[in-house]
Each structure stands twice: as structure tokens, then as C-alpha cells.
Amino acid sequence: MKNKVVSMKEAVAGLVHDGDTVVIEGFTHLICFAAGHEIIRQGRRDLTLARLTPDLIYDQMIAAGTAKKLIFSWAGNPGVGSLHAFRRAVEAAPPKLAIEEYSHFGMVARFAAGSANLPFWVMRDYQGSDIPAANPLIRSVKCPYTGEELATVPALRPDVTIIHAQRADKSGNTQIWGLLGVQKEAAFASRKVIVAVEEIVDESVVRSDPNRTLIPGFQVDAVVREPWGAHPSFAQGYYDRDNDFYAGWDKIARDEASLKRYLDEFVYRVSGRAEYMKKQPGLAERLSAKNMVCPGVDYGY
Amino acid sequence: MAIETKAATDYTRNELMTVLAAREIRDGDVVFVGIGLPNLACNLARRTHAPNMCLIYESGAVGAAPERVPPSIGDPALVTGSLMVASMQDIFQAMLQNGKIQVGFLGGAQIDRYGNINTTVVGDYRKPKVRLPGSGGACEIAIHAQRVLLVAKLDRRAFPEQVDFITSPGARSKGKTRAQWGHPGRGPVKCITNMGILEPDDQTGELVLTAIYPGVTVEQVRANVGWALQARSPLQGVALPTAREIKLLREKLDPKRLHIK
Numbered sequence: 001m002k003n004k005v006v007s008m009k010e011a012v013a014g015l016v017h018d019g020d021t022v023v024i025e026g027f028t029h030l031i032c033f034a035a036g037h038e039i040i041r042q043g044r045r046d047l048t049l050a051r052l053t054p055d056l057i058y059d060q061m062i063a064a065g066t067a068k069k070l071i072f073s074w075a076g077n078p079g080v081g082s083l084h085a086f087r088r089a090v091e092a093a094p095p096k097l098a099i100e101e102y103s104h105f106g107m108v109a110r111f112a113a114g115s116a117n118l119p120f121w122v123m124r125d126y127q128g129s130d131i132p133a134a135n136p137l138i139r140s141v142k143c144p145y146t147g148e149e150l151a152t153v154p155a156l157r158p159d160v161t162i163i164h165a166q167r168a169d170k171s172g173n174t175q176i177w178g179l180l181g182v183q184k185e186a187a188f189a190s191r192k193v194i195v196a197v198e199e200i201v202d203e204s205v206v207r208s209d210p211n212r213t214l215i216p217g218f219q220v221d222a223v224v225r226e227p228w229g230a231h232p233s234f235a236q237g238y239y240d241r242d243n244d245f246y247a248g249w250d251k252i253a254r255d256e257a258s259l260k261r262y263l264d265e266f267v268y269r270v271s272g273r274a275e276y277m278k279k280q281p282g283l284a285e286r287l288s289a290k291n292m293v294c295p296g297v298d299y300g301y
Numbered sequence: 302m303a304i305e306t307k308a309a310t311d312y313t314r315n316e317l318m319t320v321l322a323a324r325e326i327r328d329g330d331v332v333f334v335g336i337g338l339p340n341l342a343c344n345l346a347r348r349t350h351a352p353n354m355c356l357i358y359e360s361g362a363v364g365a366a367p368e369r370v371p372p373s374i375g376d377p378a379l380v381t382g383s384l385m386v387a388s389m390q391d392i393f394q395a396m397l398q399n400g401k402i403q404v405g406f407l408g409g410a411q412i413d414r415y416g417n418i419n420t421t422v423v424g425d426y427r428k429p430k431v432r433l434p435g436s437g438g439a440c441e442i443a444i445h446a447q448r449v450l451l452v453a454k455l456d457r458r459a460f461p462e463q464v465d466f467i468t469s470p471g472a473r474s475k476g477k478t479r480a481q482w483g484h485p486g487r488g489p490v491k492c493i494t495n496m497g498i499l500e501p502d503d504q505t506g507e508l509v510l511t512a513i514y515p516g517v518t519v520e521q522v523r524a525n526v527g528w529a530l531q532a533r534s535p536l537q538g539v540a541l542p543t544a545r546e547i548k549l550l551r552e553k554l555d556p557k558r559l560h561i562k
Contacts, residue, residue, distance in 0.1 A: 027360050028375020076434030078373035079336055087432050103436035105393040112390055125441050127482040128470030134426050178380045179361045180388045236377050243372045
């Protein structure tokens with residue numbers, strides 16, 4: 001079994017390059033903020049960032065100047081309001097960030113096509129909407145069987161996808177539970193995959209519950225042990241979503257100077273996630289999950 | 302009189318909207334829901350007349366039974382105790398596109414005369430005055446859900462004759478009806494506002510005023526709508542909240558008054 005365990009610093013240095021198309025997925029759940037912060041620290045530039053919901057992590061990466069383009073389907077602060085760095089960039093004249101916009105289903109379909117090694121995906125969507133006029137990559141095809149007109153979106157093949165997960169073994173067999181988002185499709189669509197986990201477990205733990213494995217090790221290039229790496233998003237069974245942080249981000253990000261101060265203090269001036277956590281005493285106690293353990297299933301035969 | 306039927310003596314407009322939205326849900330409906338008032342409405346319906354409804358969130362939670370008010374549609378409390386956690390591919394393809402969703406709740410920064418919704422941009426797309434979050438799952442929910450319920454507060458800017466950008470198509474978009482577009486769902490069936498109920502006219506697809514709340518006049522509603530709003534005659538009233546519905550909302554569903562204030 002190949003040992004793919006590296007530090008976040010090494011994973012980003014080796015696998016994320018200037019100009020890459022980078023996906024840090026996770027729908028509300030398991031968003032790897034630790035990786036985004038490391039990309040900012042290492043000063044990557046001209047990235048095309050893709051994700052359904054850019055969330056606070058891409059707002060921070062946009063503010064830090066890592067991105068030239070954003071591919072997305074819902075760019076807000078969930079339950080709170082706007083992503084202000086994103087808004088400043090696209091409301092500027094001329095815009096400081098290129099955008100390529102879909103709906104959630106469109107983004108899901110792009111990852112599905114990428115993961116299936118197809119050039120595009122077919123869907124019943126977008127008729128009567130202005131979204132295709134805003135994005136000429138949304139097209140249509142005539143069904144060869146029924147003759148009906150169906151919408152299409154092109155495959156998304158990221159250079160690198162970064163997934164946060166509850167656990168993996170050291171060769172990258174990755175287990176996720178709770179909200180699954182498009183983690184699997186994004187990983188299979190991608191040329192390179194980094195998995196960051198709350199815990200690295202023995203292969204026997206993975207083998208004891210194989211239905212929990214979402215991404216097999218052969219699809220994974222690097223495994224990073226990064227506890228609390230998804231904060232302020234959450235990891236089911238490990239820690240809750242930091243809703244106070246999401247609400248508080250609105251005020252921080254509204255003002256460019258205060259956003260810069262945040263990045264200085266919590267990104268540039270920390271060496272990594274362990275130090276980020278050390279700077280915030282009480283955070284772990286406030287957000288640690290209560291146990292609600294599933295009794296498990298019988299794999300016998 | 303039993304609490305189930307006794308009229309509530311005091312309630313806010315938000316509570317009234319929530320109760321009216323809840324009553325649109327039928328027992329057994331599979332409902333695609335977001336946060337805020339629609340989420341409360343669904344949980345109220347689940348605890349009253351629709352115990353067999355199934356709440357679906359685009360994040361993947363199916364049959365969610367959240368024990369706290371979810372601050373986002375991807376809250377961990379939606380997973381705990383749910384019936385299923387689906388991948389988003391399954392949510393959008395096997396469930397929504399495959400016609401399994403009876404009700405979709407939508408809202409937006411702008412809703413126009415035909416129930417088209419804009420959640421993308423105020424002003425020109427390439428030179429936005431205000432950049433909004435975008436579609437999320439709204440475009441496909443508007444197309445596929447069998448019935449779409451709109452929940453929004455009336456305001457002239459929020460209800461223009463024509464939206465700046467059609468994110469999610471309503472009863473009629475770009476000069477074509479839903480049948481002409483081939484949309485599988487019926488589209489908007491009701492728009493529940495803070496002053497009354499709007500419904501699309503069967504013939505034209507235009508939203509018309511069909512019911513009004515106590516103490517509101519047709520003129521007041523018209524003053525907050527950007528087109529020459531037609532009112533159906535006779536105008537209906539609405540069945541007011543019961544004491545039980547208000548008690549559930551205040552004590553169980555939104556004890557911190559995050560949404561019903």
C-alpha cells in the first residue's frame with residue numbers, strides 16, 4: 001500500500017500550480033478552508049476557481065488575489081447574504097474577475113460529465129431562463145431518439161480537486177458521511193486529487209465499512225492529516241458549522257481593509273491549521289460535535 | 302373551542318405568511334425547501350396536517366427532520382435523523398428531473414408580472430448594479446417541481462413588470478408559455494406575499510391578486526407592484542392562523558424568532 005501522506009504545505013506546493021483550474025468542493029459540509037489558506041500563503045496566481053458555492057473560502061481567495069476566473073452556481077454567504085470580495089470584483093468597471101455561471105444542476109452535470117470521461121452532459125434545464133444568454137457554453141442538442149431539444153453543459157476537468165473528509169487510510173481510500181455534495185464526481189473528474197482528513201485510519205478500518213468509501217485510493221494523489229481543516233464549515237460527527245463565523249464574515253468582508261487584516265492575522269501570519277486553531281482558544285469546545293453513533297451494519301455472508 | 306380551530310388573537314405578518322404557505326402543502330408531498338419562512342412553513346405542515354410530507358434539501362438531505370432551525374440549507378442537523386442522504390447528482394437527476402418533487406419553494410430579489418424570478422443581477426449582466434448570488438438550484442426547481450410556491454414581500458422594486466434577468470422561468474417567459482417551452486412542472490401556483498396572495502391567470506399567465514389580508518386594501522397592494530395589477534372579483538379573504546399554529550411556530554419551530562419576528 002503506497003503511503004501518500006504529506007503535509008498541506010507539501011501537497012499544495014507539489015500539486016497546485018499558477019494558472020491551474022482548482023476545485024475545493026464540499027456543499028456547505030467539509031469545505032477545506034485549510035487548503036485554501038495554504039494556496040493563499042504560497043502566493044498562487046491566475047487560478048480558475050470552480051465550485052458550486054464559492055462560499056467564504058473563495059471570497060478569501062479572490063480577496064487575496066489568487067483568482068483570475070470563477071466558475072460557480074451560487075455565490076452568496078449561505079443564510080447570511082453577499083460574498084463581498086466577490087461582489088467588489090465583479091461589480092468593478094471593468095470587472096476584476098471573469099465569471100462563468102451555471103445553476104447547481106449545471107455544475108453537478110459538468111462534474112458528472114468529467115467523471116464519466118464524456119465531453120458534455122445532457123439535461124432538461126435552462127429553457128426560458130437567461131442563464132444560457134449569459135453563458136454561451138450552455139448549449140443544446142437534439143436527441144437522436146426522440147428529436148427533443150435538450151440542454152448541454154461541457155465536462156469540467158479540473159487540474160486539481162481538493163476534498164476534505166472525515167477519514168482516509170494512508171493510501172487515500174476516503175470515507176465520507178453526512179452531506180456528500182459532488183465530492184465523488186469532482187474527484188473523478190480531476191487530474192490530481194488531494195484529500196485532507198480529520199483522521200488517518202488503518203486500512204482495516206476502511207475495510208470494515210466499505211460502503212462508507214466515496215473515493216478509492218487509486219484516484220488520490222496526496223493525503224493530508226488536517227484536523228479542523230474544514231472550519232468554519234463542518235465535519236459531521238466531528239464539529240458543527242461555525243454559524244457565528246459565517247454571520248461575522250459579512251462585517252469583515254464588507255470593508256477591504258478589515259478583510260485584509262483578517263487574512264494577515266489568520267492566514268499569512270500562521271504556519272498552518274494547527275496554529276490557526278491555537279489562535280482561537282475555546283473554538284474546539286464550542287463546536288465539537290455531540291456523539292450520535294450509528295450501530296452499524298452487518299457485512300457478513 | 303379546541304386550540305386546533307380557535308383563531309389566534311395576535312400574529313405577525315411573517316407568521317401569517319408562514320401559516321398560509323404551510324397550508325399549501327398536501328400530506329404526502331415531496332417538497333424541495335430552502336431556509337427562512339419556507340423552511341418554517343414545511344416544518345409547521347409536517348407537525349400539523351401533513352405528517353407524511355418529505356422534506357428535501359438541495360444539499361442532499363431527504364426526509365429531513367431538523368431539531369433546530371437550520372441557518373443554512375446544508376446544516377448538519379438536516380442529516381441527523383433524516384431518511385436518506387443523497388448525492389447532489391441523485392437530488393437533481395433521480396429526484397427533481399425525474400419528476401418526483403411535488404412542491405418547490407422559491408423567492409427572489411425580483412419577481413415579475415409572469416412569475417419569472419431574478420436572483421442573478423440588478424441591472425445589466427455584464428455591468429451589474431448589484432450582483433446577486435445567482436441560480437443555485439432555483440432554475441431547475443422552477444422548471445421541474447410540479448407546483449412552485451413563491452414567498453416574497455411586496456415592494457415596487459421587488460415586483461417590476463419585467464425582471465432584469467430571468468434566472469428561473471415562471472408562467473410565461475420570453476413570450477412563450479411553459480407548454481411551449483416544454484416545462485414538465487406547472488410553475489408558480491401561488492405567490493404568498495405580506496399583503497395578499499397573487500396567482501397566475503389560467504389564460505394569460507399574468508399574476509393577479511386573488512386574496513387579501515385583513516386590513517389591507519387593493520390600492521395598497523397595487524402601490525407595491527410595478528404593473529397594472531388585476532384583482533380577481535370577488536376577492537377572497539384568507540383563513541387566519543389558529544392558536545395552535547402560532548403556538549407551534551413560537552414555542553417549537555422558531556423559539557428564537559429568527560424568521561417570524
